Amino acid sequence: MSGTPRLVEVRKNILKQNDELARGLRRRFAEAGVFVVSLVSSPGTGKTALLEKLLGVMAERHRVAALVGDLATENDAARLARSGAPVRQIVTGTVCHLDASMVERALEGWDVGALDFLFVENVGNLVCPSSYDLGENLRMVLLSVTEGEDKPLKYPTIMRTSDIAVLTKMDLAAAVEFDCETMRRNIGEMPVFETSAKTGAGVRELAEFILSRR
Amino acid sequence: MSGTPRLVEVRKNILKQNDELARGLRRRFAEAGVFVVSLVSSPGTGKTALLEKLLGVMAERHRVAALVGDLATENDAARLARSGAPVRQIVTGTVCHLDASMVERALEGWDVGALDFLFVENVGNLVCPSSYDLGENLRMVLLSVTEGEDKPLKYPTIMRTSDIAVLTKMDLAAAVEFDCETMRRNIGEMPVFETSAKTGAGVRELAEFILSRR
Numbered sequence: 499m500s501g502t503p504r505l506v507e508v509r510k511n512i513l514k515q516n517d518e519l520a521r522g523l524r525r526r527f528a529e530a531g532v533f534v535v536s537l538v539s540s541p542g543t544g545k546t547a548l549l550e551k552l553l554g555v556m557a558e559r560h561r562v563a564a565l566v567g568d569l570a571t572e573n574d575a576a577r578l579a580r581s582g583a584p585v586r587q588i589v590t591g592t593v594c595h596l597d598a599s600m601v602e603r604a605l606e607g608w609d610v611g612a613l614d615f616l617f618v619e620n621v622g623n624l625v626c627p628s629s630y631d632l633g634e635n636l637r638m639v640l641l642s643v644t645e646g647e648d649k650p651l652k653y654p655t656i657m658r659t660s661d662i663a664v665l666t667k668m669d670l671a672a673a674v675e676f677d678c679e680t681m682r683r684n685i686g687e688m689p690v691f692e693t694s695a696k697t698g699a700g701v702r703e704l705a706e707f708i709l710s711r712r
Numbered sequence: 713m714s715g716t717p718r719l720v721e722v723r724k725n726i727l728k729q730n731d732e733l734a735r736g737l738r739r740r741f742a743e744a745g746v747f748v749v750s751l752v753s754s755p756g757t758g759k760t761a762l763l764e765k766l767l768g769v770m771a772e773r774h775r776v777a778a779l780v781g782d783l784a785t786e787n788d789a790a791r792l793a794r795s796g797a798p799v800r801q802i803v804t805g806t807v808c809h810l811d812a813s814m815v816e817r818a819l820e821g822w823d824v825g826a827l828d829f830l831f832v833e834n835v836g837n838l839v840c841p842s843s844y845d846l847g848e849n850l851r852m853v854l855l856s857v858t859e860g861e862d863k864p865l866k867y868p869t870i871m872r873t874s875d876i877a878v879l880t881k882m883d884l885a886a887a888v889e890f891d892c893e894t895m896r897r898n899i900g901e902m903p904v905f906e907t908s909a910k911t912g913a914g915v916r917e918l919a920e921f922i923l924s925r926r
Contacts, residue, residue, distance in 0.1 A: 505722050512719055541754040541838045541867060542859025569839065570868050592869055594808070594839035622866070623839055624755045625783065625808035644858040644881065645756025652836070653755060654784050655806055667858065673887045 516630055519598035523633025530611040533712040534618060536632050538656060539640035540649075541622030544666040546574045547695035548640065549617055553581035555705045556615060565604050566619040567596040574619065584608075595626040598633055615708065628655040636711055641685075642667045643676040650684040662689045664704060669694040730844055733812035737847025744825040747926040748832060750846050752870060753854035754863075755836030758880040760788045761909035762854065763831055767795035769919045770829060779818050780833040781810045788833065798822075809840040812847055829922070842869040850925055855899075856881045857890040864898040876903045878918065883908040 537545045556562045563584040566574045575587035620627045639660035663685045693700035751759045770776045777798040780788045789801035834841045853874035877899045907914035
């Protein structure tokens, strides 16, 4: 389409502005001593379910909070608030990803210095969030065993911008004949955690890893 | 961000151009007597697996073909080609959805008049494809039982632009304690089909419906 070159140029400016805002956020988080972890995945991979468990485990000894993004509904914030941790919902409308300005606005009036860990759950999307730095210290991409072992190959940009991979719904691995070896080979060189929010398997190991990275 | 209003304006132009191209495609399809069905869903919902079964069933008596979009890899085209139907892969690079110009380019040199049905499998994404008309006659949104019953509420734009909903992986319904009644209520007023590419359940009913709509 003839409009594409102009769109690319405008998009570059948007991304540049986002990068600047994200750098500012990262500085602010460092000064406040809060470690920020973002979660990206397809819709329905289980970001909220895993985060619910993680917040539960980590809140035992640390001050944790979460921001959660969705196009519509505040259901996820309500679910996560059951953990007792402070939670804020970001409703993006039709926007397919979080950006640094949304995170900044959502933090208004919050004393991030009172936190040890802040989790940021992105909109369910394996493509668009990859371009937007949110100022996080660690980005984890979640892949469920029900999605198939080929997803890391088909969504390479999100894999490249993530620091660790978390396999979810491991309790369903046998039912879907999940081939863990192929999945790990397709993921390549990054730490991989096998978890189940249903049984709780792997959640403490993941929490220990996050604690060790602060 | 200060760049946002300009982005919105450029995006409107892009969508307007896409709509014009899509209208042209729709006219061309009508003249050629081919009925076009598009598939949208999250990554890993099982678009390719369902399409493999559908092509198999429909190719018994009709001339069918498929276009399949992905950011990277030509794996899906290779899988679908096993059905014997002509298949072309559209590799989108970093673009998170198909648009009408990609469909038009992919059809170059193809005699669509020799087809009864053309399937177009979009990139796995529940957000971005909703804005792009591809000139299709029927858009089906796929939702797997493993993704949770809340997805229609959280991704309202894709639901509004779809004509029918197809539930996939019904063979896993019991294992994930899928609540079909809640899902159907959340989907609202559109035809819903319950399918399993693994067992083949529901595939013939879906094929019959598509045949009846031509």
